[in-house]
Amino acid sequence: DQQVKQNSPSLSVQEGRISILNCDYTNSMFDYFLWYKKYPAEGPTFLISISSIKDKNEDGRFTVFLNKSAKHLSLHIVPSQPGDSAVYFCAARKSGNTPLVFGKGTRLSVIA
Amino acid sequence: DAGITQSPRHKVTETGTPVTLRCHQTENHRYMYWYRQDPGHGLRLIHYSYGVKDTDKGEVSDGYSVSRSKTEDFLLTLESATSSQTSVYFCAISVHGQETQYFGPGTRLLVL
Numbered sequence: 001d002q003q004v005k006q007n008s009p010s011l012s013v014q015e016g017r018i019s020i021l022n023c024d025y026t027n028s029m030f031d032y033f034l035w036y037k038k039y040p041a042e043g044p045t046f047l048i049s050i051s052s053i054k055d056k057n058e059d060g061r062f063t064v065f066l067n068k069s070a071k072h073l074s075l076h077i078v079p080s081q082p083g084d085s086a087v088y089f090c091a092a093r094k095s096g097n098t099p100l101v102f103g104k105g106t107r108l109s110v111i112a
Numbered sequence: 113d114a115g116i117t118q119s120p121r122h123k124v125t126e127t128g129t130p131v132t133l134r135c136h137q138t139e140n141h142r143y144m145y146w147y148r149q150d151p152g153h154g155l156r157l158i159h160y161s162y163g164v165k166d167t168d169k170g171e172v173s174d175g176y177s178v179s180r181s182k183t184e185d186f187l188l189t190l191e192s193a194t195s196s197q198t199s200v201y202f203c204a205i206s207v208h209g210q211e212t213q214y215f216g217p218g219t220r221l222l223v224l
């Protein structure tokens with residue numbers, strides 16, 4: 001069974017608008033959540049993360065929100081730029097150097 | 113890129129042949145991971161290592177073996193490649209004290 005779910009395979013947004021990518025998880029033992037961005041023919045690159053003791057983390061145009069009771073997190077990108085077009089993976093891990101568990105990814109297209 | 117290289121970057125092989133992929137890191141990180149990325153599946157963990165000669169299985173370990181005889185190298189071997197192992201393979205490392213993982217550039221493998 002999938003422990004990390006990204007139910008939207010793709011998302012299309014106009015340049016300058018907000019992009020909202022969603023992620024749900026089932027394992028209550030996860031205590032750290034990450035978002036990765038992936039361009040074609042490159043490895044995933046770390047974007048932003050949040051600990052389970054927080055409900056929001058912000059880094060420039062990127063904000064991640066965590067709702068533990070709903071086991072849901074979201075990534076907000078404001079304003080969206082054409083260079084943000086990529087596949088975004090949500091990932092989660094338990095405490096310690098445990099492996100990440102990834103969602104299937106959401107392909108974001110930002111249209112100029 | 114946290115000093116991670118993967119070789120080869122591209123490989124075409126035939127069903128039934130053995131294949132070894134290499135992940136090399138330059139910074140003596142203890143934890144290393146192998147993932148595969150497939151359309152509709154996201155990133156899935158194959159094997160990981162928490163030290164020299166210390167390895168463990170991941171979600172999709174069948175048909176794969178790994179070895180880590182020195183800190184800087186983590187090898188992934190397909191003993192007898194099958195078409196279902198056609199994929200993009202990513203190596204990753206964890207940095208002590210950080211929650212993130214850093215990924216290599218990937219190896220694209222085609223099994224005919």
